[in-house]
Amino acid sequence: MENNSKTNPHKGGRHPKKDPAVHRYSISLTAEENARFLSLFELSGMTVMAHFITACIFQKGITTIKVDKASIEYYVRLTALFGQFRAVGVNYNQVVKILYRNFSEKKASAYLYKLEKQTAEFAFLSQKIIQLTVEFEEKHLVKKS
Numbered sequence: 001m002e003n004n005s006k007t008n009p010h011k012g013g014r015h016p017k018k019d020p021a022v023h024r025y026s027i028s029l030t031a032e033e034n035a036r037f038l039s040l041f042e043l044s045g046m047t048v049m050a051h052f053i054t055a056c057i058f059q060k061g062i063t064t065i066k067v068d069k070a071s072i073e074y075y076v077r078l079t080a081l082f083g084q085f086r087a088v089g090v091n092y093n094q095v096v097k098i099l100y101r102n103f104s105e106k107k108a109s110a111y112l113y114k115l116e117k118q119t120a121e122f123a124f125l126s127q128k129i130i131q132l133t134v135e136f137e138e139k140h141l142v143k144k145s
Contacts, residue, residue: 071140078133085126092119 029037046052054060095115099108 068140074136078129081129088122 041049041052044052044055046055092115096112099111103111
């Protein structure tokens with residue numbers, strides 16, 4: 001009989017909380033207030049509305065996260081462009097090897113001269129991209145202190 005008194009009468013399920021939140025309050029908002037509340041909630045980045053309301057009431061720090069989709073799109077495309085630059089560099093090395101292997105010295109030099117012209121244009125273009133990226137970061141990605 002003593003063993004039965006030591007066993008847990010709770011047979012399963014969730015363990016009870018030590019300090020359950022049982023007090024509930026209800027508020028009414030106008031359409032304008034509700035729109036403002038929802039926009040603040042979305043800016044906070046929180047996923048649970050009850051946590052957001054509690055943070056607002058007790059003046060806890062509310063973090064707002066603003067995601068600039070244009071900046072993200074710009075960096076995605078810039079990353080893809082840099083990948084293509086690397087691929088061009090690999091192809092450049094392969095072309096030079098093939099030129100010297102398959103053509104005479106004179107013919108290979110002529111083709112390399114044309115390739116050098118294209119490479120100079122390519123370098124100018126990459127410098128322009130770097131310049132535009134720096135300008136974009138200065139104008140649109142200014143971090144607020």
